[in-house]
Amino acid sequence: MSELQSRLSRSLSQLRAEDLYRSRRIIAGAHGAEIEVDGQRCLNFCSNDYLGLAADPRVAEAAAVALERVGTGSSASPLICGYNDEHRLLEEALAEFTGYERVLLFTSGWAANCGVLKALLGKNDILIADELNHASLIDGGRLSGARYVRVAHADTDAFALASKQTTTGIRLIATDSVFSMDGDLAPLAELSRLDASLMVDDAHGFGVLGANGRGAAEQLGVRPDIYVATLGKSLGAAGAFVAGSADLIEYLIQRARSWVFSTAPPPAMAAAARAALQIVRDEPERRAALQQNIRQLIRGAAELEIPLGLPDLVGQKMIAPIIPIVIGESARTMSVSKALLERGVWVAGVRPPTVPQGTSRLRITLSAAHASDQIEILLSALDAAGLGSGRELAA
Secondary structure, three states: HHHHHHHHHHHHHHHHHOOOOOOOOOOOOOOOEEEOOOOOOEOOOOOOOOOOOOHHHHHHHHHHHHHHHHHOOOOHHHHHHHOOOOHHHHHHHHHHHHHEEEEEEEOOOHHHHHHHHHHHHHOOOOEEEEOOOOOHHHHHHHHOOOEEEEOOOOOHHHHHHOOOOOOOEEEEEEEEEOOOOOEEEEHHHHHHOOEEEEEEEEEOOOOOOOOOOHHHHHOOOOOOOOEEEEEOOOOOOOEEEEOHHHHHHHHHHHHOHHHOOOOOOOOOOOOOHHHHHHHHOOOOOHHHHHHHEEEHHHHHHHHHHHOOOOOOOOOOOOOOOEEEEEOHHHHHHHHHHHHHHHHOOOOOOOOOOOOOOOOEEEEEEEEOOOOOOHHHHHHHHHHHHHOOOOOOOOO
C-alpha cells in the first residue's frame, strides 16, 4: 500500500471512530418543503431554499426559455467570450435592487469571497475577521497574505481595538451577516462606524431580511463597502455576486483570479435568478410567511421546552430562518437526526469541523413553503426524539 493510500485509509478510519464521517444522500425530483431522500418521502427542514423558489415554475420557465435561446454553457471565461447578455441583465437588476453602482457575478459564494480578498489585500494590509466567519472568508483571508486578525464572535470592543492597529495599507473588516450555524446577526451597525472598510457576506440574509428583502444590511441600516450574496439560497438558483462601487467592480474584473480564470456561469442560471429576484420584489408575502413559520416554531418549542439555541431576539422584527438545537456530542446528534428521519422529518446534524468541538447540533432551517401543519409535525418529532420537556441535551 502506498503512503498516500495508507494515509487516506487511516484518516477515514479515524473520522468513523470519532463519529465525524460524512455521507451524501441522494435527492430525487424537485427540492422543496417535501422531498424524496434515498427513496423516502420526508419533510425537508435542512434546505437553504428560504423563500420556496428552488422549484417555482416561473423560475424554471425563465431558465427553460434561456436554455432554448442560448443553450447550456457559457463556453469560456467572461473576459474571453463567456459574458452573455443574460449575465449583464442580472448584474444590472441586482445593482438596481441593492442600490450599488455595479455588480459582478461569480460562480459561487466561495469564489466571490476568495476572489475579492485575494484581489484586494496584500502583506501591508490588515484583515479583521469574526472567528465564526464562513470558511470561504477564512480561506480567502489566508490566501490574501494580509495580516489576519481573528476576533471573538460579534465582540464589538475587540473589533474596535483591532481596527486601531497600525498599517500602511488597507484595514478591512470581513464578516458574515447571518451566521449560518447559529442564526444570529453580526453587529453591522457598530462595525460600520469603525476605522476600517467593511465587507459583508449576506448569503443567508439576502432576499430574506429587510423591509424589501435587501438583506441584513437593509434591516440594520448599513451600507457595506463590499456586499456579497449568493443566488442559490433565497433565489433558488446558483452562483453569487459582489456589489460595490464602479471602481471596485472594475478592479475585480482585472484582478479577481477566481473570476478571471473561471468559465462564466450558465446563462440560464442568470435568467432563473433574475426571475426569482422579480418574485422577491413582487411578493413580500413570502417573507411574511417565512417569519410566521419561524415564530410558530419558536412558540411551539417554548411550549414543549425544547431548548433552541437562539440569540437574543428582543426587538427583532425579522428573524433569520436558521434555528439550531445544540446537543454537544457528535454521536448523539447524528442519532437524533436519524431518529427524526425515520419519522419522516429531515433535519441535518452538524458536527466539527463545521462547528466547534462540543457543540454538535441539529440545524433547522425554515422556508416560506412550509405549511403550519408541517411545522407541528416537526415539533412533535423533536419532542418524541427526547428533546422536549426541558431535558438536558448534552451527554
